[in-house]
Every structure is written in C-alpha cells, then in structure tokens.
Amino acid sequence: MQSSQARIDSAAKAARAASRRLALLPRAEKDAALHAMANALEAASDRVVAANDQDVERGARAGMPESLQDRLRLTPQRVVAVADALRDLAALPDPVGDVVRGSTLANGLQIRQVRVPMGVVGMIYESRPNVTVDAAGLGLKSGNAMILRGGSAAADSNAALVDVMRTALSAQGLPADAVQLLDGGREDVGALITARGLVDLVIPRGGADLIRTVVTQATVPVIETGVGNCHVYVDAAADLDMALAIAVNSKTHRPSVCNAAESLLVHQSVARDFLPKVLAELAGAGVLLHTDEAASTAARVAGVSYEPVTDEDWATEHLAMEMSVGVVPSLDAALDHIDRFGTRHTEAIVTGDRRAARRFSAEVDAAVVTVNASTRFTDGGEFGFGAEIGISTQKLHARGPMALQELTSTKWVVEGDGQVRV
Amino acid sequence: MQSSQARIDSAAKAARAASRRLALLPRAEKDAALHAMANALEAASDRVVAANDQDVERGARAGMPESLQDRLRLTPQRVVAVADALRDLAALPDPVGDVVRGSTLANGLQIRQVRVPMGVVGMIYESRPNVTVDAAGLGLKSGNAMILRGGSAAADSNAALVDVMRTALSAQGLPADAVQLLDGGREDVGALITARGLVDLVIPRGGADLIRTVVTQATVPVIETGVGNCHVYVDAAADLDMALAIAVNSKTHRPSVCNAAESLLVHQSVARDFLPKVLAELAGAGVLLHTDEAASTAARVAGVSYEPVTDEDWATEHLAMEMSVGVVPSLDAALDHIDRFGTRHTEAIVTGDRRAARRFSAEVDAAVVTVNASTRFTDGGEFGFGAEIGISTQKLHARGPMALQELTSTKWVVEGDGQVRV
Structure with a gap:
C-alpha cells in the first residue's frame, strides 16, 4: 500500500x-x-x-x-x-x-x-x-x-x-x-x-x-471558514417591534448554523420595555437564556427561567437553542463587547439612528455587518452568489x-x- | 527580560x-x-x-x-x-x-x-x-x-x-x-x-x-513574495531585433532582483539567426552563459565562452549576471519547460504571431505574463501603484x-x- x-x-x-x-x-x-x-x-x-x-x-x-x-x-x-x-x-x-x-x-x-x-x-x-x-x-x-x-x-x-x-x-x-x-x-x-x-x-x-x-x-x-459567535445589538433608537423580529429570527430560524446569533445586547434605555418581551418570546420558542443581572431581572418580570451568564457563555458558539443576553450602557460598550467576544463573522445592529448605524458599520470588525436585518442573511445563496463553498472569517x-x-x-x-x- | x-x-x-x-x-x-x-x-x-x-x-x-x-x-x-x-x-x-x-x-x-x-x-x-x-x-x-x-x-x-x-x-x-x-x-x-x-x-x-x-x-x-526564475521565450515569429533588446534588458538591467530573467528559450526555427547575436551581446555585457547543445554550437560560432547547462542551472534563480540558454522545438516545448522550471513569477514571450501570444498568455501559470516586453516591468512602481510591499507569487x-x-x-x-x- x-x-x-x-x-x-x-x-x-x-x-x-x-x-x-x-x-x-x-x-x-x-x-x-x-x-x-x-x-x-x-x-x-x-x-x-x-x-x-x-x-x-x-x-x-x-x-x-x-x-x-x-x-x-x-x-x-x-x-x-x-x-x-x-x-x-x-x-x-x-x-x-x-x-x-x-x-x-x-x-x-x-x-x-x-x-x-x-x-x-x-x-x-x-x-x-x-x-x-x-x-x-x-x-x-x-x-x-x-x-x-x-x-x-x-x-x-x-x-x-x-x-x-x-x-x-x-x-x-x-x-x-x-x-x-x-x-x-x-x-x-x-x-x-x-x-x-x-x-x-x-x-x-x-x-x-x-x-x-x-x-x-x-x-x-x-x-x-467560520466559527460564528454572532451578536444582535438593540440600540437606544431601535424600533422595538423590528428588534424583536430580528433577534428572534437571528437566534431561532436555524440555530445549528454559523450565521445564527448567539448573543443579544440591549441598550439600557430600552431594556425595561424590550427585554421582558424578547425574553418571553425566546423562551416560548424553547431558547435557554443566559442572562446578566439586568436581563435576569427582566426574565423574572416576564416569568421565564434563566441562568446567570458567564464569560464562557458570552464566548461560546452554541449552535443550539441557547442565547446569552445582557444590557449595555452605550453603543461604545456594545462595540467593546463585540470586539472582545465576537468571532468576526456577522454582527447586527437594530437602530433608527443614522449615526449609530454608521458607527457600528464602520467600527465593528467582521465579515458582515447588518443594519436592521437578521444575521441569517450571511449566506452565498442569499447574496445571489449561488451555492457557497463556505463563509470565510479571515481577512x-x-x-x-x-x-x-x-x-x-x-x-x-x-x-x-x-x-x-x- | x-x-x-x-x-x-x-x-x-x-x-x-x-x-x-x-x-x-x-x-x-x-x-x-x-x-x-x-x-x-x-x-x-x-x-x-x-x-x-x-x-x-x-x-x-x-x-x-x-x-x-x-x-x-x-x-x-x-x-x-x-x-x-x-x-x-x-x-x-x-x-x-x-x-x-x-x-x-x-x-x-x-x-x-x-x-x-x-x-x-x-x-x-x-x-x-x-x-x-x-x-x-x-x-x-x-x-x-x-x-x-x-x-x-x-x-x-x-x-x-x-x-x-x-x-x-x-x-x-x-x-x-x-x-x-x-x-x-x-x-x-x-x-x-x-x-x-x-x-x-x-x-x-x-x-x-x-x-x-x-x-x-x-x-x-x-x-x-517572490522567488523569480523568469524566462524569455523567443518565438518562431519574433521580431529578432526586439527579441534581442528584450532578452538583454530582462537579464542585465538589474540582475539582482526577482523580475530579472534567468533563462532564455529560443524556437529552433530562429535559433541559427538569433543565438549568435544574443549570446555575443550577453557575453559582452558580462553574462556567464549556461548553454544547451544547440546554444553551445551557436556560442562557438559567436566566439563566446559558455558552460553546458544542467537541470540545476535551469532551476536556479541566479540573481546575478548568469543565464541559461536553450533551443526548443515548439511553443508547446517552451510551455512545458516553463511549467517545469518556472516559479510562477514573470514569463515573457516575444512574438508577432497573435495565436502564439494568446496561447502563451492563457496557458502560462504565472503572476505576470508579458508579450513583447521586458520581464523587468513586474514592479508596483511601473504598474502605477506607487511603492510596493513585495511581489506575490502565490495565488x-x-x-x-x-x-x-x-x-x-x-x-x-x-x-x-x-x-x-x-
């Protein structure tokens, strides 16, 4: 032989x-x-x-x-x-x-x-x-x-x-x-x-x-090709109905693939309105929630179960019905979090604020940045390329x-x- | 420390x-x-x-x-x-x-x-x-x-x-x-x-x-970045004055750099006319010649000294005033030789024949293919890019x-x- x-x-x-x-x-x-x-x-x-x-x-x-x-x-x-x-x-x-x-x-x-x-x-x-x-x-x-x-x-x-x-x-x-x-x-x-x-x-x-x-x-x-620890960031100026749809779709549409979202970051100014709704919907869809302190409070308000989030959770590509959820005080804090834990695959912002959208698009270092769209669109077929051979996360x-x-x-x-x- | x-x-x-x-x-x-x-x-x-x-x-x-x-x-x-x-x-x-x-x-x-x-x-x-x-x-x-x-x-x-x-x-x-x-x-x-x-x-x-x-x-x-074992191929349909200028320039203009030519291949139908002239000019410029049998004969006709070329010579990037010279029976033989010994940097053909130029451009696997031009043009400055960081020989x-x-x-x-x- x-x-x-x-x-x-x-x-x-x-x-x-x-x-x-x-x-x-x-x-x-x-x-x-x-x-x-x-x-x-x-x-x-x-x-x-x-x-x-x-x-x-x-x-x-x-x-x-x-x-x-x-x-x-x-x-x-x-x-x-x-x-x-x-x-x-x-x-x-x-x-x-x-x-x-x-x-x-x-x-x-x-x-x-x-x-x-x-x-x-x-x-x-x-x-x-x-x-x-x-x-x-x-x-x-x-x-x-x-x-x-x-x-x-x-x-x-x-x-x-x-x-x-x-x-x-x-x-x-x-x-x-x-x-x-x-x-x-x-x-x-x-x-x-x-x-x-x-x-x-x-x-x-x-x-x-x-x-x-x-x-x-x-x-x-x-x-x-790509490990995808993708985030959805819901900005202070987000349309919250849109944010709800995008967060849920990014997480649950097909959780086993690399462009599924693994983390949800919510600006503190909309956290009280948004978190109970999104946590209830995610939990209702069967998503296991890893929450920081503020999100844990919202989970209790929504009456859904949760586990305290760890740095290991934030760093994990679950490829499953699990999501880490936290509150950030500012766009800058969201950018820092994504820079620390992201894998440069796909990162999403939901916002109605032009400046926030422009900063997020420019400053996030990732293969794909989406503004007001699901992370699930990072896909050769969706982009009109026909069959894809993979998704590159290198530069x-x-x-x-x-x-x-x-x-x-x-x-x-x-x-x-x-x-x-x- | x-x-x-x-x-x-x-x-x-x-x-x-x-x-x-x-x-x-x-x-x-x-x-x-x-x-x-x-x-x-x-x-x-x-x-x-x-x-x-x-x-x-x-x-x-x-x-x-x-x-x-x-x-x-x-x-x-x-x-x-x-x-x-x-x-x-x-x-x-x-x-x-x-x-x-x-x-x-x-x-x-x-x-x-x-x-x-x-x-x-x-x-x-x-x-x-x-x-x-x-x-x-x-x-x-x-x-x-x-x-x-x-x-x-x-x-x-x-x-x-x-x-x-x-x-x-x-x-x-x-x-x-x-x-x-x-x-x-x-x-x-x-x-x-x-x-x-x-x-x-x-x-x-x-x-x-x-x-x-x-x-x-x-x-x-x-x-x-690049090792350059670059060839000049003088086709049957070459303008021999042009071929002479390109061969000599490619070898002698700045022999220490990667886009300098290391080998000269001459179609057999023009070898008798072309070789004595180009060998005399190269030798006159101080180039040490490594010649195959036919080129050795031409060197004797031209009255210049030479050494028999070896496969190791053909494979060597001299980065010096040395050149391997040989005769090929056809364009296909030149393509095969370049495929075997080339380093995919820069390869030149001198020809007046459209079909030969098109075949050489399409079939040679190299970063740069030149038709009727010196190999020395592979250079960021020459291409209008300003200072260059190097010449890539990968794909x-x-x-x-x-x-x-x-x-x-x-x-x-x-x-x-x-x-x-x-």
Missing part, C-alpha cells in the same frame, strides 16, 4: 494535469458538463440512495442521533435537489476571464488583471453529502480541479456521488481527475495540507477543531460568503511592442 | 489598539501624517545617516562585500528619496472605503462590499532600510498597524528611521504604535508568525530560506506587485428595514 504522501502526490499531480485542461475550457463546455453531471446523478439516483442507506444504517448502529441521520440522508427527492444545484451553477456567470482592472501605461504598455482559476483546490469537510456535489460543481465552473476529503460518516454516499460525476466528466471528454475523493485515513489530510507546489489552496469546512488543525498544520494557503483573499469568484486568482497580462526598462 | 511570546503579544495588542484608530482615519489625516513623517525624516537626516554609518561600518568589519555595503548605505540624498516616497504615497488614492461591488436583493436588502484595512500586518525582511519607510508608509495609507522585523545588518538604521516616524505620528496626534520595530532575536519571528488572533497577515520579503521558514511555520495568514489574495489595495480586506455591509429569513 502506498504511503499517504505518495497517494496525495499522485492525486495532486493528476489534479494539476486536469486543472490545466479546465483552466482553458470555455464556459459553454463547463456548463454542458455541469448539466451532464446533474443528469447522471438523477439517472443514478437508486445507486446513490442505496450507498447513502449504508452510511445511514452504519450511523444508526453507532448511535448517531436522529437529527444527524436526517442531515445525512439522501432521498430520491434530495438527489434531484442536489442535481438542480449543479444546473443553477451552470446558469451563473463564469468568473474566469473577467478583467478586474487594467490601464495603458505612459510607455504604451497595456496591462490588465484577469481572473484565472486557482488550480488545485483541496477541501476538507464534515458536512452532508450535498457538499460533495456543490464543491465539485463550484470547482468545475471556476476551472479548478478539486481534491475532496469528506467525513467518514458519509463515505459510501460520497464515493457513489463522486464516481457518478467522474464518469459523467469522462463521457463529456473532460478529465475525470477534475474531481477526486480521498478515502484514506487522517494521514491523508496531513499530506494534503502540506503538499506545497501541488495544491494551491485548502478550505477546511467543519467544526472549530478541524479548522484549528488545518490552519496550524498547513503549509499550503488556507481559507479559514485574506475572501471574507464572508465564498463562491465562484473567491475560487479564482488573477494574472497580469502585459502587452507591448518591444518595451524595455530604461 | 520578557519572553518573545510576551513581547510580541504586547506589541500586537498595542498594534491592534492603534489599528482601530487608523481604520477610521479619513484620507486627509493619513496624508498629512505621511507628509509629517517625510519632513521629520529629512529634518533628522544627520541622525539617520549617523545611525546608518554604524551599520555600514559593522558590515565592513564583518567583511560585507562593497556592493552590499552600497545597498545598505543611506546618504543625505537617499534620505530625501526615502522621504519623497512617503509624499508620493500621500498623492495616491486611499483604497479604504472603496465599494468593490454591491446590489439590492429581491427582499430589499442593500448589500455592498467595502474595502477595509487588514488590521495588524507583520513584515519580515532583509532588505535595505528604505523598505522600513516604504512599509510604514504603505501601512499607514492603507489603515494598517505595521510590526516590522528588519534585517540585523540594518538594525541601527531601522531603529533611527522608526523612532523618527513614531515621533512624527505622535506629534500628529496619531498612535505611535501604528509602526513598531522588533529588535529581538529569531524567536521574535517565531512568535510573530504564530500570533493568531492578534496579527492578521505576515509578509516575508527576502531570500528563499526566509520565505520557506515563514510559510512552513506560520499559523497566521501569509503572503509569499491567494494577491498575485504580482502588491501595494495599497493588496493591504486591504473587505467587509460586507447589509442594510435593511427589518428583513428576516423566512
């Missing part, structure tokens, strides 16, 4: 060769391949669902909770949705070849900065099997060869999905190695994230542990929802008629 | 605090500070030159070659040039606040992606003391706090330059910690490149060893000359009137 290093080297070299083909493909051929992959997945629905059954049964035997089993499960209907996501990608513009900027220099040289694919992109993820297809599709459309390393819980599903897509690529006359799936052990991850010169970018998508491991051990460039290269454009680099093309430096 | 970790933590925290001020500074205040720094440097010229004398004398005693002593030396005239570079930066547009893209979503949300500073940027370099001032100026103009780690050869010069600039910042009412200089040992570098959460970006600029060390050991995001975030825009990240601002996800 090959070592991980040899296996990754060989996969990455095959990916590089494929990426050279992909980089030059015109949009029409990439879109045709996306449709071919979508059709092939639907045609192979029985096989994909059968493979997925193996994963779900294995999970059930190992005691996987029902909710996770449901996230893992592929039904014929869900296979159609996965295929449709590829068709949606085909309908999006191709970022490759876009001219980002350009000029004619004083010496007559014409320079232009043009979008080009990254080359070979590794993705390490723990999520549902639809991520496998989304990543393959985003990679193809942006001209990149993808090396995928999915979670072991979805191993059979991922193997079937990738096999179907590779066969479809070959049938289109394209290199199957544009999409590869790693099925080795943990050492494969180590080899992938240190394959300098062969892999252009690695994207970890999953829990905080996975991301930390990849970021600290990788020697190839990484885009960190380098991509920040916020990452999609096709974020999977590209650029190249300068300089055209002259004999210019030399003097 | 504090540990490196404690020292870097404390420097980075001071830098973070400064960066929050810098991020909100209007352009006018930043430009005024750049002028104040420039004036202060000129006013302190005697002190700066005296400190620099210490460095140069120390170098001379340690046997530093004359050419390096000259690179290190600051004269009153050079101090003026360094100050003028800051004034040039003041004249450039401010990237912070630029709206990169934006739209109004179907639900009425207005979203816009706005340029913001990176925050805290570390720079590790070995170069001449003017880099210290350029980096401080680029950082200030782009709203970033800079933590600088210069080479020990320029320690006294850098200390004087940074002290003068910090005093000028304070006198402008700005935080001196916007520019900090590390003067500890190697452990400082290790602590800086692993200060996750405190440092947003590290840029190594120097030799291949420095860059490799930083890239493999860093856990904060890094932009790799993430920045590729090619890096200047003000490349020192920024972005933030999404989402404005609504109560929108929630449904």
